[in-house]
Amino acid sequence: MDNSRVHKGLFILLLILLIATVVIALTKGAASIELSIVVKTLINGPANDTTSRIIWQLRFPRVLTSVVAGAILAVSGMVYQALFRNPMADPYVLGISSGGAFGVSIAAYFGLLGAAGGIWKIPIAAFVGAFGSATLILLLANRSRGNQTTLLLFGVALNFLLSALMTLFMFLNRSQLQSILQWSMGSFATASWQKVAIITSIAIFSLIPILFFTRELDILLTDESSALSMGVEINKVRTILLLFTTLATSVTVSFCGVIGFVGLMVPHIMRLIVGPRHKRLFIFSLVGGALITLLSDTIARLIVAPSELPVGIITSIAGSPLFFFLVFNSRKRSSV
Amino acid sequence: MSESIITIKNLVHSYHLKKLFDNLSLQLPKHTFISIVGPNGSGKTTLLRHLIRSLPTEKDKIFLMDQDISFYTQKELARNLSYVPQQSKLEYDFTVYEVVAMGRYPYQKPLNLPSTEDHKIVNESLKAMKIEHLKDQNGTQLSGGEFQRMLIARALAQDSPLILLDEPVSHLDVHNQKEILNLLRNLVDSNKTTVITVLHDLNAVSAFSDLVVMMDKGKIVAEGKVSEVLTAQKIEEIYKVKVRVENNNERPTILPIWN
16 A cells, blocks of 8 residues: 555645744743734845844754754654664764763863864864763673663663763863753753754755665664665664764754754654654654654743753653553564 | 575584584575474574575575576575464554565566556466455454465565575464475475475475475484384484374375373
């Protein structure tokens, strides 16, 4: 049965939902702005009045950052789950996001994030840290021959270690306490147009190549020897895709902090809707990740207004029950 | 002997500093049904894993149709050799058609849609394995026999002259064992394919094989026609079990004596 028309319809619905959520998110905040005024302000472009400044300088960059970051995290989660044949893998669970946050905190501690060199320093520090974690995970995946439990335990242990080290740096570097704390819990509060431009260009650069590997990702969901015998160069594919997703994840971590479980939740939800084939799953995860992260951030902004919660708290509360469910169901799979 | 499809020359394989294969050599002819037998741990799966290059192998050790397998690209190798693993899992809801269509991967370019030829070969493979009626079914919901047919159909879709199988019928009932081995036998008889399979059931080996390779502790202890290899003396020596062998037209029946 060809479901492609149903899938097209669902995708359009998802896109409409995302656009509607973007517009609604722009109306909500410490100062509520009417929908008609938001639409008018968006059409008129940036101006000097307060409403325009709230929308164009504060809310719009924040909304766009959460949309792009969510898309990156969801697609990265989708890729990690296939690369390691592990339904519980995502940038957060495997310790790759923590690696990025650790890279930033260590750079902050040694004073490497000063004004010279500009905004790029933070993503570079995050990439070095995230790449370190990704390399460890890759080495372990090759050694453990696809043992899912070993990989997850390693990710959990790595998260513990990096969290402990980050706490240590917070104590050693109290002047940076607030910003390090922010990275460790996730927030879009510091979004700016400059950051939107960087995160969007990195997202385009890193996520588009994944489209060339959707067949390989499908085949990798079988077993390693089958994938190899069908002609997939497993190590090459793993290295290339891990590099691109780690780059995208690290730029997300550097601007938005560690946002857990988006990469875990979204591909699972989308797989229930469109099935496991990555060609479709890619675009659904992209839009689904954007939608869920934007919704989470909007909730985080409103739930304790005029103050706000770190977005990581919302995504973790929503995502961890799914993680428990997946752990308990990991044995209920067909095999021969 | 006809032209060889696989030639192994002095293959060495060590595991935890212990040599499993010490200069193992073997030559296997084209268009035959070859069974590899031997007790657990004798090196049968390791041998197959060398053939699919999932284990590192030195140059000039294994030749596929007279060419060193280390010179094949991964896709070239896949076009010449397909593999059905001993244990396979399907953890995601791919349809049977989607799983079998994965076998066309070595012929496809990134982003290109599957060609008419791809669809034709996938449908033929489903038909050959008698599972065309299951093509839209979720692959995770198949019975053991159907699942195994799906994996063999995927190997057929690779359209390779050689199919390697690792214990393809071990967990199946006698009816499904017979059906699947018959289908493999027909592939060989059609003169297009060579089948090399690891099997445990010596009576199945006897009924379906042209050639038998018997392994023990990493060595090839016997190779040749069924009646030459499956003798009471060799089986008792290797398996340490008393057997009675009844010879029926070159295809002996092996009866283990349990007491």
